[in-house]
Amino acid sequence: MSKEFRVLSPTAILGYGFPEASFKRGMERKPHLIGVDAGSTDPGPYYLGAGKSFTNRAFVKRDLTYMITAGVAAGIPVVIGSAGGSGAKPHLDWCHEIIREIAKENGLTFRLAVIPADIEKKTVLEALAKGRIQPLSFVPEATVKDVEDSVHIVAQMGCEPIIKALGMGAQVVLAGRCYDPACFAAVPISQGYDKGLAMHMGKILECGAIAATPGSGADCVLGTLTADSFILETLSDKRVFTPMSSAAHTLYEKSDPYHLPGPGGAINLTGTSFTELPGGRVEVKGSRYEKTERYFLKLEGVRKIGYRTVSIAGTRDPIMISKIDEILPQVEAQVRGMMKSPSPTDRLMFHVYGKNGVMGVMEPLSDAVSHELCIIIEALCATQEAADTLCSVTRSTLLHYGYEGRISTAGNLAFPFSPSDVPMGATYTFSLYHLMEVDDPCMFPINIEEYTNGEVRK
Amino acid sequence: MSKTTKKRVPVAGQTAKRRITEVARVIRSKNSGPYELTLDIIFRSREEFELCRSKDVVNPALISKLYRIPESEILGIIWFEPAHAVKITIKRWIASGDPGETDIYGAQQHAPLLGIEFDA
Numbered sequence: 068m069s070k071e072f073r074v075l076s077p078t079a080i081l082g083y084g085f086p087e088a089s090f091k092r093g094m095e096r097k098p099h100l101i102g103v104d105a106g107s108t109d110p111g112p113y114y115l116g117a118g119k120s121f122t123n124r125a126f127v128k129r130d131l132t133y134m135i136t137a138g139v140a141a142g143i144p145v146v147i148g149s150a151g152g153s154g155a156k157p158h159l160d161w162c163h164e165i166i167r168e169i170a171k172e173n174g175l176t177f178r179l180a181v182i183p184a185d186i187e188k189k190t191v192l193e194a195l196a197k198g199r200i201q202p203l204s205f206v207p208e209a210t211v212k213d214v215e216d217s218v219h220i221v222a223q224m225g226c227e228p229i230i231k232a233l234g235m236g237a238q239v240v241l242a243g244r245c246y247d248p249a250c251f252a253a254v255p256i257s258q259g260y261d262k263g264l265a266m267h268m269g270k271i272l273e274c275g276a277i278a279a280t281p282g283s284g285a286d287c288v289l290g291t292l293t294a295d296s297f298i299l300e301t302l303s304d305k306r307v308f309t310p311m312s313s314a315a316h317t318l319y320e321k322s323d324p325y326h327l328p329g330p331g332g333a334i335n336l337t338g339t340s341f342t343e344l345p346g347g348r349v350e351v352k353g354s355r356y357e358k359t360e361r362y363f364l365k366l367e368g369v370r371k372i373g374y375r376t377v378s379i380a381g382t383r384d385p386i387m388i389s390k391i392d393e394i395l396p397q398v399e400a401q402v403r404g405m406m407k408s409p410s411p412t413d414r415l416m417f418h419v420y421g422k423n424g425v426m427g428v429m430e431p432l433s434d435a436v437s438h439e440l441c442i443i444i445e446a447l448c449a450t451q452e453a454a455d456t457l458c459s460v461t462r463s464t465l466l467h468y469g470y471e472g473r474i475s476t477a478g479n480l481a482f483p484f485s486p487s488d489v490p491m492g493a494t495y496t497f498s499l500y501h502l503m504e505v506d507d508p509c510m511f512p513i514n515i516e517e518y519t520n521g522e523v524r525k
Numbered sequence: 526m527s528k529t530t531k532k533r534v535p536v537a538g539q540t541a542k543r544r545i546t547e548v549a550r551v552i553r554s555k556n557s558g559p560y561e562l563t564l565d566i567i568f569r570s571r572e573e574f575e576l577c578r579s580k581d582v583v584n585p586a587l588i589s590k591l592y593r594i595p596e597s598e599i600l601g602i603i604w605f606e607p608a609h610a611v612k613i614t615i616k617r618w619i620a621s622g623d624p625g626e627t628d629i630y631g632a633q634q635h636a637p638l639l640g641i642e643f644d645a
Contacts, residue, residue: 108559111622111629204600205560205616311567314607315551318565322557322614324605341607372624414624427627428618429592431637447624497559497620 072255072292073098074268079275079284081105081130081147082122089287089302094137096289096302101138102251103130104273105162106149106244108497109320112369116218116495118157128165135169135239139177146229146240146250153367154184154244155219162241171521177239179516180232184221184243186366188214191503199504200366204322206500213498217368220499224364225330227508229253235515243511244367246329247273251290260292263356266334268297270327271316278316279306300348307347314341330365331508332358361504368499373412374451375491376458378444380465380480386472387479388440391419394470395442401468402461410449413457418443442480451490458488545582545641548573554634557614559621561600562631564613564638574609582643583611591637 075098078085082105110121120127131147138145151158163181170177191214194200200209214220221244230253232240242250248269255265268290271278276286279301287302299308317324317336327334338353382388395417402415421437423430444465446457466480473479517524545552551567566583568574577583585596598616605612621629628634 108621109556109630111626112559113622203558203560205598206620311608314605315565315567315610318563318567318605318608318610318612320555320557320563322561322563322600322612323603324608324610324612325603336607339607416625418627423627425627425633426636427625429594429634429637431591431593494624496623500559500620 070293072100072258072260074251074255074272074290074292075101075287076251076272076275076290077101077103077134077287078130079273079277080107080122082120082127083275084126084130084285085275085287086303087133090133090137092302093287093289094141097141098289099143100251100254101134101143101145102148102269102272103134103146104148104245104247104250106152106154106247108153108367110152112495112497115153115155115221115367116369116371117493118155118219120151120158120161122152124161124165127162128169131165132169132173135166135177136173136175139175139238142238144233144238144240144254146242146253148242148245148247148250150241150243153219153221154242155221156183156185156243159183159241159243166239166241167523170518170523174521176519178237179518180235180237180240181514181516182224182228182232182240182242182511183514184224184245184511186220186222186503188217188220191220191366191499194503201502203365203500203502209499209501213368213370216370217498218371218495220366220368222364222366222503223330224511225249225508226253226256228511228513230257231509232513233257235513237515246365248329255292261295261356263334263354264295264297264351265292266329266356267336267339267351267354268292268299270334271299271313274316274319276301276303276306277319278313279308280312281306282312296350296352298344298348298350300346308349309347310341310343310349313349313351331362332356362506362508363502363504364508366499366501366503368497369495370498372494372496373447373449374454375494376446376451376454376488377491378458378462378482378488379441379484380444380462380482380487381439381441382479383439383481384475384479385438386474387470388436388438390470390472391422391440394465394468395419397470398461398465398468402457402464405464406457406460410453412449413453414447415457415461416445416447418445447494451492455488455490462487540644542642543645545643546639548577551610552635552638554631556617556621556631560617562615562617562634564615564635565610566638567608567610569609571609574604574606577611577643578604580643582641583613587641588613588615591641
């Protein structure tokens with residue numbers, strides 16, 4: 068085991084970008100690994116359902132070109148987790164194609180491992196039948212129908228499949244859906260570094276410079292793991308790590324900052340200390356890894372619930388604004404009355420900005436009155452045509468609705484755009500967000516590809 | 526003008542109030558997965574963190590009132606010393622992106638916390 072292990076994290080999410088100067092400064096520190104996480108469920112269920120990335124292809128290619136050419140030249144591993152954002156097959160294929168282009172355009176020679184994270188429905192159904200699926204907090208129990216209706220199901224893999232791929236001689240690892248810290252922690256763990264420290268360091272590095280101050284999702288940072296601590300440093304003079312910024316990061320998007328669960332165990336921070344070092348660095352000690360008795364993977368699945376069409380409009384009329392809570396249900400009733408066979412599952416929703424557009428039912432300011440309102444009409448139906456129709460009829464009805472007391476009779480709505488209605492395509496909902504007990508953490512297949520001067524030889 | 530500006534004049538026999546925004550430097554909200562919303566208040570200093578923790582300024586009854594949710598929908602309120610912060614995690618009103626969604630990332634649900642006051 069070498070004295071220390073340095074990890075370069077170029078950016079918070081692959082495709083968010085980073086300054087070239089920071090990346091070069093990071094490479095000058097001779098890192099042992101370049102890692103990047105590409106994924107999140109934060110943008111909602113659409114991206115997993117539609118098989119699309121929430122990041123931009125040109126910028127993913129830009130970021131990966133820097134990382135892979137530098138990693139191959141330096142002879143160090145490059146680990147990419149949660150390919151394409153959601154990490155299912157279409158996302159993995161998308162990112163794989165980008166890597167092929169980079170290899171070809173730069174004439175690179177390296178071994179690539181591609182690790183899909185898709186879980187077959189059969190596997191999930193078997194686990195469900197055996198009582199090996201459990202919901203996370205506030206998530207309903209999974210049903211056979213939830214599994215069968217899912218468009219894509221992925222599991223967040225842990226460090227084990229990445230370590231296995233590296234053991235097969237891979238230099239670049241492209242993983243499907245992956246526990247974010249694993250992209251950074253797998254290599255040092257395989258070399259004998261402490262798992263608690265490696266995972267906690269990975270947890271911070273996976274967000275790039277977000278944990279520094281001022282924070283940034285588009286800048287590089289370096290983590291140095293030693294036998295009993297890890298040290299965080301920025302790679303730009305614009306920002307520093309402080310004990311507060313580093314500690315506060317464990318709060319981010321997590322329910323309990325002392326216990327951060329992942330595949331096979333959790334990082335325990337109850338004994339963690341954050342100490343300031345000169346040069347805007349922070350040393351972290353005392354984070355422990357607690358293995359769970361049984362190994363659980365987190366499943367993510369989505370199913371299609373229909374098609375959406377929206378129309379955006381505003382009103383500046385004080386009489387209409389004062390009566391808006393009565394007008395909108397009256398309009399819906401009139402629309403449903405006019406449509407010959409509105410399906411009971413067709414949903415019509417109004418988002419009223421200036422009233423409770425942001426907080427909805429949780430909005431505590433129920434009697435606040437704005438001088439103008441934005442009304443978004445949302446139709447959600449079984450087909451795009453039905454959604455277009457419902458949105459269109461609602462829009463025209465609301466535009467000319469003769470509400471009681473009206474004195475502005477030319478039109479009730481101000482549209483910023485023509486066309487006023489926007490078909491938004493298929494709409495999805497989370498069908499699975501559950502833990503699945505598995506016997507083998509390495510249940511994910513590993514596909515090896517050999518690149519010689521940019522050409523693939525399988 | 527129907528509205529008058531509220532002046533903070535201490536009244537005899539009443540304790541003066543302090544606002545959370547005087548002692549916090551970060552107040553934010555975000556999803557913690559698609560089914561939970563997590564709220565963070567990061568205090569300016571250890572003293573202010575300890576003061577608010579000792580006074581139990583953030584408690585289930587208050588969160589229940591501010592967010593119009595039953596206390597059973599509060600997963601936890603955790604005081605996190607290393608970051609001088611308190612974290613509140615509640616059930617999301619619907620899963621992220623479900624029909625009726627208003628805030629996919631849950632990043633704009635912090636406003637009710639800004640009005641918290643406590644006895645000085």
